[in-house]
Amino acid sequence: MAQDFQPLNGLLVVDLSQFLAGPYATLRLQDLGARVIKIERPDGGDLTRNLYFSDTVIDGESTVFHAINRGKESLALNLKDPADLARLKALAERADVFVQNFRPGVIERLGLDYATINAINPRTVYCSISGYGPDSPWRDKPGQDLLAQARSGVMWLNGSAGDGPVPFGLAVADMMAGAAAAHGILAALVGRGISGKGAHVETSLLEAMLDLQFEVLATHLNDGGRPPERANFRSAHPALPAPYGVYPTRDGFLAVAMMPIGELADLLDIDALKPFADDQKAWFRQRDRIKEIIAEKFAGETTDHWVSLLEPQGIWVAKVHSWSELLSSEAFRHLEMVQSVRDALGTELSLIRSPVRINGHRGRSSRAAPDIGMDSDAIIAEFGL
Amino acid sequence: MNAPTSSPANLPLEGIRVLDFAQFLAGPYAAMRLADLGADVIKVERPQGGDLCRSLAVADQWLDGDSLLFHSINRNKRSFAANLKDAGDLERVKALIASADVMIHNFRPGVMERIGLGYEVVAALNPKLVYASVTGYGTTGPWRDKPGQDLLAQSLSGITWLQGNASDGPVPVGFALFDIATALNLVQGILAALLRRGRTGAGALLEVDLLSSGMDLQFEQLTCFFNGNRTRPRRTEIANANVYGAAPYGVYATNDGYLAVAMTPLARLADLFELPALGTFEQSDALTRANEIKPLLQSRIAERTTADWLAILEPADVWCAEILDWPALSETEGFAALDMLQTVRNGAGSEATVVQCPIRLDGTRLPSDRGAPALGADTADLLAELGLD
Numbered sequence: 121m122a123q124d125f126q127p128l129n130g131l132l133v134v135d136l137s138q139f140l141a142g143p144y145a146t147l148r149l150q151d152l153g154a155r156v157i158k159i160e161r162p163d164g165g166d167l168t169r170n171l172y173f174s175d176t177v178i179d180g181e182s183t184v185f186h187a188i189n190r191g192k193e194s195l196a197l198n199l200k201d202p203a204d205l206a207r208l209k210a211l212a213e214r215a216d217v218f219v220q221n222f223r224p225g226v227i228e229r230l231g232l233d234y235a236t237i238n239a240i241n242p243r244t245v246y247c248s249i250s251g252y253g254p255d256s257p258w259r260d261k262p263g264q265d266l267l268a269q270a271r272s273g274v275m276w277l278n279g280s281a282g283d284g285p286v287p288f289g290l291a292v293a294d295m296m297a298g299a300a301a302a303h304g305i306l307a308a309l310v311g312r313g314i315s316g317k318g319a320h321v322e323t324s325l326l327e328a329m330l331d332l333q334f335e336v337l338a339t340h341l342n343d344g345g346r347p348p349e350r351a352n353f354r355s356a357h358p359a360l361p362a363p364y365g366v367y368p369t370r371d372g373f374l375a376v377a378m379m380p381i382g383e384l385a386d387l388l389d390i391d392a393l394k395p396f397a398d399d400q401k402a403w404f405r406q407r408d409r410i411k412e413i414i415a416e417k418f419a420g421e422t423t424d425h426w427v428s429l430l431e432p433q434g435i436w437v438a439k440v441h442s443w444s445e446l447l448s449s450e451a452f453r454h455l456e457m458v459q460s461v462r463d464a465l466g467t468e469l470s471l472i473r474s475p476v477r478i479n480g481h482r483g484r485s486s487r488a489a490p491d492i493g494m495d496s497d498a499i500i501a502e503f504g505l
Numbered sequence: 506m507n508a509p510t511s512s513p514a515n516l517p518l519e520g521i522r523v524l525d526f527a528q529f530l531a532g533p534y535a536a537m538r539l540a541d542l543g544a545d546v547i548k549v550e551r552p553q554g555g556d557l558c559r560s561l562a563v564a565d566q567w568l569d570g571d572s573l574l575f576h577s578i579n580r581n582k583r584s585f586a587a588n589l590k591d592a593g594d595l596e597r598v599k600a601l602i603a604s605a606d607v608m609i610h611n612f613r614p615g616v617m618e619r620i621g622l623g624y625e626v627v628a629a630l631n632p633k634l635v636y637a638s639v640t641g642y643g644t645t646g647p648w649r650d651k652p653g654q655d656l657l658a659q660s661l662s663g664i665t666w667l668q669g670n671a672s673d674g675p676v677p678v679g680f681a682l683f684d685i686a687t688a689l690n691l692v693q694g695i696l697a698a699l700l701r702r703g704r705t706g707a708g709a710l711l712e713v714d715l716l717s718s719g720m721d722l723q724f725e726q727l728t729c730f731f732n733g734n735r736t737r738p739r740r741t742e743i744a745n746a747n748v749y750g751a752a753p754y755g756v757y758a759t760n761d762g763y764l765a766v767a768m769t770p771l772a773r774l775a776d777l778f779e780l781p782a783l784g785t786f787e788q789s790d791a792l793t794r795a796n797e798i799k800p801l802l803q804s805r806i807a808e809r810t811t812a813d814w815l816a817i818l819e820p821a822d823v824w825c826a827e828i829l830d831w832p833a834l835s836e837t838e839g840f841a842a843l844d845m846l847q848t849v850r851n852g853a854g855s856e857a858t859v860v861q862c863p864i865r866l867d868g869t870r871l872p873s874d875r876g877a878p879a880l881g882a883d884t885a886d887l888l889a890e891l892g893l894d
Contacts, residue, residue: 127697128697128700131700140725152697183729183733184725187724187728252839252842253843255842256842258839258842262822262824264768264824266746266747266754266755266767267767267824267826269765270763271827271829271834271837272829273830273833275756277678278669278676278677279668279676279679283669284756285756286669287668287746287755288678288746289664289667289668289669289745289747290747291725291747295686295722296686296689297863299686299689300864303693303696304542304866306692306696306700307518307542307543309696310518310699310700310703311516311517312517313703314519319866319867321864321865322865322868324843324863327863328863330860330863331862331863332682332685334577334859336679337860338574338576339573341857341860342573342857343566345835347830347831348831355679356679357679366674366675366676373665375657375659375660375665376656377652377655377656377657378561436652438651438657438660438661441660441662442737443663443666443730444735444737445663446661446663449648450647451646451661451716453646454643454647455642455643455646455714455716457717457721458731469731470731471728472720472724474721475687475690475717476713477711477712477713478697479710480710
């Protein structure tokens with residue numbers, strides 16, 4: 121009954137992927153109820169186990185590894201060893217989903233490409249994630265997040281005009297590619313329910329980054345290729361007019377989204393804004409000037425003052441939080457987005473949960489990420505490998 | 506059952522009907538992705554003005570009276586005009602719901618219940634329906650009535666302190682990242698629920714919100730925060746690209762552009778950049794003394810061109826890349842090889858170039874040249890199909 125809301129119960133995912141994009145996709149499938157078996161090299165396993173961000177280490181392994189591999193099983197196999205390769209192929213006969221993110225060409229050399237797996241099990245949905253697509257002249261370049269961001273043009277959307285390129289402070293290309301892979305896999309599984317046949321689902325970091333920029337990129341593509349221009353002052357979106365942006369207040373920062381300048385002039389009682397009140401074209405063309413006028417006003421009072429003045433009037437504003445401020449809010453506790461898991465050594469850690477609720481429940485599993493090969497014996501016995 | 510073919514004409518969601526009651530970005534984006542994958546997506550819109558996004562322009566761009574943004578996110582859909590406050594229209598919409606597999610809405614909590622299309626009512630009408638709701642901050646809690654707008658959700662989530670450098674204030678992401686991430690989570694939830702329905706016959710209630718999706722995006726950094734000492738992470742003074750990333754991770758100015766450098770051991774950097782000063786640091790200093798290491802690198806990198814450095818670093822397998830902007834990217838062979846653009850045509854014959862679905866299925870893209878619908882363009886056809894006036 122507790123499992124009732126987990127829609128992917130009974131599906132087996134065989135996951136050869138490492139780092140972030142592939143494991144993020146299979147984490148989502150795991151959250152939705154699938155059983156995920158990580159295939160790892162016996163010596164060292166998934167390279168992310170030793171990819172340290174911060175000095176926070178959990179039982180000798182990186183926190184990122186634990187965050188993204190919670191609830192999965194680990195089967196240690198050396199894919200260059202014929203006996204282990206045969207074990208993997210035997211497991212593939214039972215797999216609903218097979219995921220790999222080697223650089224293009226590597227999986228063929230290993231003898232585990234789509235054609236081979238499809239011949240073993242025509243019902244398997246096979247997913248390949250690469251950096252830049254299978255036929256790209258960049259196919260051999262490292263499919264790493266920061267580098268994919270660099271090539272995608274996205275760094276020119278963050279920050280203001282005087283800044284250089286501003287990268288995201290998180291692995292956005294990996295996560296978007298993982299999300300594309302996850303929903304491509306799920307759609308192919310739905311299609312399999314009708315056709316009985318598996319499919320090859322492919323995506324890449326660069327494709328996912330282009331999709332992510334679709335809104336502003338569509339503008340660029342249809343107006344003669346003008347590059348996006350960030351506002352000189354307090355930019356939060358290159359294509360939106362004033363007041364859209366984040367403003368300093370006396371004690372913090374206030375975010376202000378789309379709203380008519382005339383309304384803002386009245387509510388804030390700013391005479392200098394009056395000439396712009398009905399001139400909609402100026403809201404975009406003179407956005408720096410307008411934003412400077414608004415900024416001067418916001419600087420004079422506290423964030424809470426402005427939120428309590430503007431929010432009841434239906435104005436789209438928000439306080440800019442640090443994590444501590446967010447975590448101490450009652451609203452955050454209501455979301456129940458944090459869970460405790462316990463790893464094999466009994467260490468307890470706090471991790472983010474699935475962002476999707478089904479019939480009112482989020483996926484919850486107290487199972488942590490596995491040690492390398494922790495489940496090998498059980499899996500080999502269960503599947504008769 | 507017809508023999509399946511491998512052509513993209515045989516898309517995985519063919520035969521699935523989706524009603525898109527949502528406006529703006531997150532809901533319509535999710536519905537568009539389902540359309541990309543073969544679903545029949547019908548927008549249910551107010552007869553006066555329709556989806557508010559039709560009149561929300563970015564960069565002041567329009568196509569046949571609707572914003573270009575609307576066209577980019579509502580391609581390959583149909584439009585059914587209905588006033589949900591009119592009893593006759595509501596009955597028509599209920600008939601449409603009875604014919605649907607999925608419905609998506611992004612009204613604030615309570616609105617659909619007041620209209621009479623809350624989950625309980627609709628589930629009684631069509632027990633096989635997957636009912637998906639998008640909110641800003643969940644359906645309970647003190648923020649349930651706050652506007653579910655992308656920049657505001659970013660601001661509340663803590664993400665603005667991850668971009669930029671130590672001396673900057675908060676730096677939001679420069680477009681609707683949370684809307685899109687939320688939409689992707691919704692798509693996954695809907696597809697998973699459809700899979701379960703195939704097994705059990707039962708529909709489902711799916712809920713996603715901008716803030717939860719924003720927390721999920723930050724999972725990597727939040728995990729360090731939760732399981733470390735819970736102090737506010739610091740961006741480096743220059744070249745920040747991850748608050749928990751060790752030097753050199755970041756973006757550096759060259760003498761003619763910018764270069765991104767990802768994880769690389771300090772000893773390798775000292776060697777390749779001919780920077781003996783880096784040799785005095787231990788690898789364990791890469792995180793804790795990043796503010797000493799990054800300026801050394803920056804001074805050295807600024808001495809030469811991007812091409813000079815790529816010629817040294819790429820053959821040595823250092824993870825680095827030139828920073829491209831769109832004009833430069835669109836000139837590259839790497840971009841051409843992706844085949845990510847498509848032209849869509851609307852009912853009036855106008856064309857727009859848009860990005861297509863980032864997934865290939867059996868080696869082929871999933872293009873559709875059908876543009877966004879005019880408001881109510883398909884109302885008559887659908888009423889005829891349902892046998893209604």
